[in-house]
Amino acid sequence: MAIIEEVSTPFDDQRPGTSGLRKTVEQFSQPRYLENFIQAIFDTCTELQGGTLVLGGDGRYYSETAIDTILRMAAANGVGRVLVGREGLFSTPAVSATIRRRGAAGGILLTASHNPGGPEGDFGVKYNVANGGPAPEQVTEAIFARSREITGYRIVQAFAAVDLAREGAAEVDGMPVEVIDPVADYRALMAELFDFDALRALFRSGTFTMVFDAMHAVTGPYAKALLEEELGAPAGTVINGEPRPDFAGGHPDPNPIHARDLMERMYRHDAPDFGAASDGDGDRNMIVGRHFFVNPSDSLAVIADHLDTIPGYRGRVTGVARSMPTSRAVVRVAEARGYDHYETPTGWKFFGNLLDAGRVQLCGEESFGTSSDHVREKDGLWAVLAWLSILAGRRESVEAVVRAHWTAYGRDLYSRHDYEGLTKDQGERLMANLRDKLSGLRGTATRPGPRVSDADEFAYTDPVDGHTTSGQGFRLWFDNGARAVLRLSGTGTSGATLRAYLEKWQGDTLKHNDDVQELLADVAEAAREVAEVEAFTGRREPSLVV
Ligand code: G6P
Ligand code: ZN
Numbered sequence: 001m002a003i004i005e006e007v008s009t010p011f012d013d014q015r016p017g018t019s020g021l022r023k024t025v026e027q028f029s030q031p032r033y034l035e036n037f038i039q040a041i042f043d044t045c046t047e048l049q050g051g052t053l054v055l056g057g058d059g060r061y062y063s064e065t066a067i068d069t070i071l072r073m074a075a076a077n078g079v080g081r082v083l084v085g086r087e088g089l090f091s092t093p094a095v096s097a098t099i100r101r102r103g104a105a106g107g108i109l110l111t112a113s114h115n116p117g118g119p120e121g122d123f124g125v126k127y128n129v130a131n132g133g134p135a136p137e138q139v140t141e142a143i144f145a146r147s148r149e150i151t152g153y154r155i156v157q158a159f160a161a162v163d164l165a166r167e168g169a170a171e172v173d174g175m176p177v178e179v180i181d182p183v184a185d186y187r188a189l190m191a192e193l194f195d196f197d198a199l200r201a202l203f204r205s206g207t208f209t210m211v212f213d214a215m216h217a218v219t220g221p222y223a224k225a226l227l228e229e230e231l232g233a234p235a236g237t238v239i240n241g242e243p244r245p246d247f248a249g250g251h252p253d254p255n256p257i258h259a260r261d262l263m264e265r266m267y268r269h270d271a272p273d274f275g276a277a278s279d280g281d282g283d284r285n286m287i288v289g290r291h292f293f294v295n296p297s298d299s300l301a302v303i304a305d306h307l308d309t310i311p312g313y314r315g316r317v318t319g320v321a322r323s324m325p326t327s328r329a330v331v332r333v334a335e336a337r338g339y340d341h342y343e344t345p346t347g348w349k350f351f352g353n354l355l356d357a358g359r360v361q362l363c364g365e366e367s368f369g370t371s372s373d374h375v376r377e378k379d380g381l382w383a384v385l386a387w388l389s390i391l392a393g394r395r396e397s398v399e400a401v402v403r404a405h406w407t408a409y410g411r412d413l414y415s416r417h418d419y420e421g422l423t424k425d426q427g428e429r430l431m432a433n434l435r436d437k438l439s440g441l442r443g444t445a446t447r448p449g450p451r452v453s454d455a456d457e458f459a460y461t462d463p464v465d466g467h468t469t470s471g472q473g474f475r476l477w478f479d480n481g482a483r484a485v486l487r488l489s490g491t492g493t494s495g496a497t498l499r500a501y502l503e504k505w506q507g508d509t510l511k512h513n514d515d516v517q518e519l520l521a522d523v524a525e526a527a528r529e530v531a532e533v534e535a536f537t538g539r540r541e542p543s544l545v546v
Contacts, residue, residue, distance in 0.1 A: 002157040002173065003076045008032045014040065014147040016140040018347045018490035020126025022112045025062050027493075028123045032153070038070055039153035040146040041108070041127050042077040044139065049078040051105025054098050054128075056090025056182055058218040058252075058281040060117035061245040063088050063110045064164075066125070069155070070108060071162060075175035076154035080105075082175065085182030088164050089243060091218045091282030093371065093379035094186040096132035100375065101185045105130055111218075111281035114253035115493070118246030122493050133352040133376025137469065183225045190226060193312030193374055194385050195392075202392040203232045209272035212384065213262035214241045216248040219278040222381055231388075239265075252279050254286035254368055254380070255546055256293055267291055274391060274398055278380030283348075284368040285380035287387055289398025297327035297414050297503075299383070300364030302405050304333040306390045307362055312374065319360035321351055324458050324472060325485045325501040326366040329412040336409070345460050345472040346487065348378050353464035366416060366501060403512065410507040413516050417524055417542035418489075419498040419533065427488045427496030430536035434474050434486065441476070441530065449526035450478035458485075476530060481505055482520075484527035498537065500527050517545065 011030075014021055014037050021037055028034055042048060053074060057063050067088050074082055083098065084090075088110070090098070095107045112124035127135045127143065135143070156173040163170070163179070170177045202208050212227060214220035220241035227233040239261060240248070251258045254277035266275040266288045275288040287294040294302075304320050307313045319340035322330050334341035342360060344350035348371075351363040355373045364370040369378035370386075387398075394401060434457075441455040454477040459470035473487025482504040489497035502523045506512065511519070527533075534540055 004155055004157055005152050006032070006035070006155060007152045008036055008150055010148045010150050011036060012148060015144040016126070019113060019134065020109070020124050022115065022122060022124040022491065022493055024493055025119055025121060025123045028062060034066055034069055034125070035073065035153045035155065036147055036150050037125060038073050039150055040143045042073065042079075043146050044143045045106055045127065045129075045135075047105040047130065050080040052102065053079050053082045054090070054095050054102075054104045054107035055082050056085030056088055056095060057110030058091070059087065059089045059243045059245060060111065060123065060247070060280065061119055061121065062123045063245070066110050066123070067164070071172045071177060072156045072158070073154060075156045075172040079175060082177045083180050084162070084164065084177060086164065086167055086179055089218055089221065090182040091186070091222055093283055093375050093377045093382065094182055094222065095128060096375035096377040097189050098185045099128060099130065100132040101189070109281070113281050113491070114251070114279040114284060115491075116247065116251050117280070118249070121246065128376070131352060131356055131376050134349040136349055136352065138467070183222055186222065187225055187230065189374060190382070190385060191230075193310065194389055195311050196231060198392045199231045199385070199388050202388065208274070208391070210237055210274040210276070211262065211265055211272050212238045213254070213259050213275070213277035214238055215250055215252040215254065215259065215277060215279065216240045216242060216244045217252040217278070217280040217282070218243055219282040219380060222282060223278075226381060226385070247280065254279050254284050256286075257544065257546070259286055262286070262288065274387070276384045276387070279368070282380050283378040285370060285383040286368055287383065287398070289402070292399040292402070294398060294402055295327075295414050296364065296368045296370070297329050297366050297412065298402060298405065299387070300326065300362075300370055301329035301333050301409070302390065302401060303364070303370060303383070303386050304330050304339070304362055305337070305405065306393070309393055310386065310389050313361060313372070317361050318358070319354070321354050321360045321363045323347070323350070323365040324475070325487065325499070326364060327412040327414045327503045328505070329409065330364065332409045342463075345458065345469050346490065350460065350462070350469070352376050353462050357464045359463070366414070406512050407509050410505050411512050412503055413506050413519050414503045415516055415520050416546045417500040417502065418544040418546070419500075419537055419539050420543045422496045422498060422537050424496050426537050427498055430498065430531060430533065431474075431488060433536065434531055438474070444530065446526040446529045449522040449529070450480040450482060452530060453477045453479045476527060478523065478526060480522070482523040484523055486527060486531050498533070500524065500542070502527065
């Protein structure tokens with residue numbers, strides 16, 4: 001064993017954000033930067049000593065270097081064995097599935113999710129624990145604390161001569177390494193949950209076509225295996241299906257702006273019946289019908305309404321959860337069906353305890369994330385299979401399914417307005433100002449809009465472990481029934497983005513076709529006024545409307 005103890009000094013910026021440590025490739029390439037953080041993980045997460053570690057990611061630039069370093073550090077830190085995805089690839093939900101199915105102690109995911117990749121792009125490292133989910137805040141805080149007192153790291157000298165292109169057994173200085181098919185466990189899990197025969201029949205019917213945009217990110221191999229090989233969708237159903245280290249220069253975020261190829265196809269005169277896309281690491285999803293975009297909050301509500309028709313969930317749905325900025329559409333379904341419902345802070349990790357405790361089976365977020373208790377991450381392809389199941393059962397168009405939902409429950413008009421590229425200082429001062437005036441907001445009139453009926457700063461006490469998380473964004477309720485939420489994004493790598501989430505319930509079916517932005521204009525203006533957006537940011541209008 002040639003273990004080397006390298007001397008190091010701490011970096012002070014290694015606090016994991018909403019979803020792991022996410023920085024530019026340039027920052028990660030600083031000498032000792034990655035090593036320090038990995039050592040902090042190994043020092044903190046002692047379950048890895050002698051345990052199995054799952055390793056892989058979305059294949060973005062810098063992954064190969066990072067995998068080499070992590071394998072050598074794992075060997076030097078007493079990790080029992082490492083399962084690494086072929087070519088270093090592993091979607092985030094598939095890591096979660098593999099950790100759970102193989103009883104691994106944890107996983108290290110190399111991804112910056114939907115952020116652009118390449119030498120000028122972003123990189124990220126995320127630690128997942130034995131339940132398959134992101135490390136809870138207590139653990140990420142402990143990793144951060146450790147990173148600030150690091151004095152050195154352990155690594156073995158030998159180059160980790162593991163051929164990632166070939167499945168099979170290898171070793172790094174005595175530590176067993178297995179290069180595995182990153183799709184196999186995940187594919188087996190999906191087959192247990194969904195009625196694949198019914199989905200095959202849908203594709204065979206000859207009246208149904210779909211397109212899945214993998215955005216040159218990790219879901220290409222997964223989507224081809226499941227949709228084309230397993231379910232019989234014709235070759236070419238999956239577009240942009242080859243993972244690339246820079247996502248072919250694209251921004252692998254499945255929303256109407258960045259998934260341009262998909263949107264263009266779905267709005268053509270010969271558009272397919274169903275379209276979907278996933279992000280860099282495969283945990284997000286966007287659902288589109290023919291000439292019809294499905295808002296993620298509506299998608300969650302529709303899935304909730306049909307979940308017990310899917311074999312893996314029949315007769316066992318008791319609760320659902322949504323992140324706080326997600327619309328209340330799913331709450332209406334829960335109330336009608338007698339399911340419990342929970343409102344958590346933004347970030348998938350907050351669903352973990354609820355899922356582990358069996359309190360909820362379905363979770364979702366406005367940020368294009370949906371999943372169930374089959375894993376402890378959000379899962380893009382799972383959402384696609386859930387929608388395919390709904391369409392196979394109802395044999396109606398996506399648009400018809402959503403409109404029927406609105407007719408039954410009313411429509412929660414919804415939009416997110418982002419003010420991007422602010423300085424950290426602008427963002428923080430705006431939030432501090434809201435905090436200062438919070439207690440006096442109730443009853444405030446906005447001109448010419450609605451009156452604020454209530455306001456708070458969201459805090460969440462986890463009902464399972466009692467841990468309280470505060471400062472999670474401001475909620476404003478208005479006397480016309482609308483709600484606005486204001487928070488700063490937790491996933492950027494520089495500056496700040498202010499997000500304003502706007503929603504209003506519309507029971508009148510005749511108004512379900514009206515322009516959402518027009519219907520929400522008064523809420524948008526009221527939120528801007530209350531938060532003094534222009535005074536603090538110099539912006540009159542959002543830079544991105546989703
Ligand atoms: C990541 C997390 C999600 C979260 C989202 C919010 O994707 O996995 O759980 O909803 O970030 O991003 P934001 O930029 O709004 O903090
Ligand atoms: Zn992601």
